[in-house]
Amino acid sequence: MGMVADWLRPIYEAIRTGVLGGGYVQVDETPVEYLQPGNGQTKHGYLWTCARPGGDTVFVWHTSRAAACLETILPRGWSGTLQSDGYAAYPAFVRAHNAAAGSQAIVLAACWAHVRRAIFEACQSAPRTCGWLLGQIGQLYQLKAHLRARHAGPALREAVRASHSAPILRRIHAAVKLIRSRCLPQSALGKALTYTLDLWPALEVFVGDGRIEIDNNGVENAIRPTALGKKNWLFIGAADVGERAAILYTIVESCRRRGIDPIAYLRDVLTRLPTMTVSQIPGATPEAWAKAQRQGSARQAAA
Numbered sequence: 001m002g003m004v005a006d007w008l009r010p011i012y013e014a015i016r017t018g019v020l021g022g023g024y025v026q027v028d029e030t031p032v033e034y035l036q037p038g039n040g041q042t043k044h045g046y047l048w049t050c051a052r053p054g055g056d057t058v059f060v061w062h063t064s065r066a067a068a069c070l071e072t073i074l075p076r077g078w079s080g081t082l083q084s085d086g087y088a089a090y091p092a093f094v095r096a097h098n099a100a101a102g103s104q105a106i107v108l109a110a111c112w113a114h115v116r117r118a119i120f121e122a123c124q125s126a127p128r129t130c131g132w133l134l135g136q137i138g139q140l141y142q143l144k145a146h147l148r149a150r151h152a153g154p155a156l157r158e159a160v161r162a163s164h165s166a167p168i169l170r171r172i173h174a175a176v177k178l179i180r181s182r183c184l185p186q187s188a189l190g191k192a193l194t195y196t197l198d199l200w201p202a203l204e205v206f207v208g209d210g211r212i213e214i215d216n217n218g219v220e221n222a223i224r225p226t227a228l229g230k231k232n233w234l235f236i237g238a239a240d241v242g243e244r245a246a247i248l249y250t251i252v253e254s255c256r257r258r259g260i261d262p263i264a265y266l267r268d269v270l271t272r273l274p275t276m277t278v279s280q281i282p283g284a285t286p287e288a289w290a291k292a293q294r295q296g297s298a299r300q301a302a303a
Contacts, residue, residue, distance in 0.1 A: 001244060005247045007273050008247055008248070008273075010281045012246075012247045012250050012251065014282050014285050015058055015251075015254055018055065018056060018287075019050055019056050019058045020050070020074065020075065023079065023080030024053070024080050024083070025051065025080065025082060025083070026051045027073070027084050028048075028049050028219045029049065030226060031044045031045070031046055031065075032046065032235075032236050032245075033235040034236045034242060035236075035237055035239075036238070043063070043239075044065075045061065045063045045236065045239060046061075046062050046063070047060070047223070047245075048062060048069060049219050049223050051219040053213055056250075056253075056254050057222040057254070059249045059253075060073050061242030061246040065087075067089035067096070070093040071093070071097075074097075078105075078106070081205065081211075082106050082109070083109040083110070083111065083213065083216055083219075084216060085110075090108060108205070110202035110205070112141075112206075112214050112215045113217055114216070116134065119137070119192045119196075125188050125189055130189065136168055139168050140168055140214060143161070143165055147160060154209075154211045156210070157210035158208070159210075161206065161210070162208075166207050173200060176196050222253060225256075258286055259290075260286055260290055265289055272284070
């Protein structure tokens with residue numbers, strides 16, 4: 001498996017370049033236990049997950065969850081929009097990155113699904129208030145469903161959001177500020193509203209940019225196969241095995257997104273890799289491989 005991962009590394013890097021090349025990436029992280037000889041127990045590592053909506057997903061292994069990990073995930077000089085949940089490492093990284101760049105190189109976008117979840121968890125203590133807030137957020141999601149059903153592009157999404165989503169956001173913002181001033185800070189609702197207000201500038205980003213999704217659900221869905229795997233294999237092995245797993249997960253997830261049989265893909269690519277040149281690597285990604293397979297099938301059908 002180690003040898004296979006090393007051989008696939010150039011393809012992994014090609015996928016990673018494609019994910020980060022669009023100027024918009026969603027990032028999340030999930031804990032994975034690993035073995036540390038002599039420690040007597042497993043330790044927590046993290047699979048950081050980067051996804052480009054409509055594109056591929058890349059997994060990156062680190063034994064830490066610190067903001068410094070993002071410095072190796074997003075290359076120096078990268079600019080664009082980073083969308084995440086409310087974990088403090090993300091704004092800390094963006095502030096440090098922008099300070100070093102001397103400009104607003106990275107824009108941080110937040111996730112409305114996490115806000116909705118926090119308010120829903122406070123429903124028992126304030127059902128009417130939470131119900132109204134959830135209803136307003138539900139209107140944002142109705143617009144999302146409407147735009148998706150129309151296969152709306154970025155320009156149309158931006159226009160509809162400016163005319164319909166922006167007034168809803170103003171109502172939510174005014175209500176959240178008023179309600180928080182009247183509830184206990186340490187109550188479930190107080191914490192949910194503080195969380196919302198702390199993220200507010202990042203929660204508004206999607207309105208002004210039609211490329212940006214309303215939430216981070218795309219990257220969270222990409223993490224799910226690893227969560228299922230953890231129930232079966234319990235821990236990942238030694239710390240250095242994590243990088244190997246990240247490469248293999250990236251390749252298999254890229255195949256899965258395109259309906260490709262990973263075994264068929266790996267059998268073909270691993271057979272050809274020893275004779276490939278560096279310039280041929282982009283043509284060996286699952287995306288390029290699937291395209292070549294379709295073209296081959298079309299030629300056979302035409303013949």
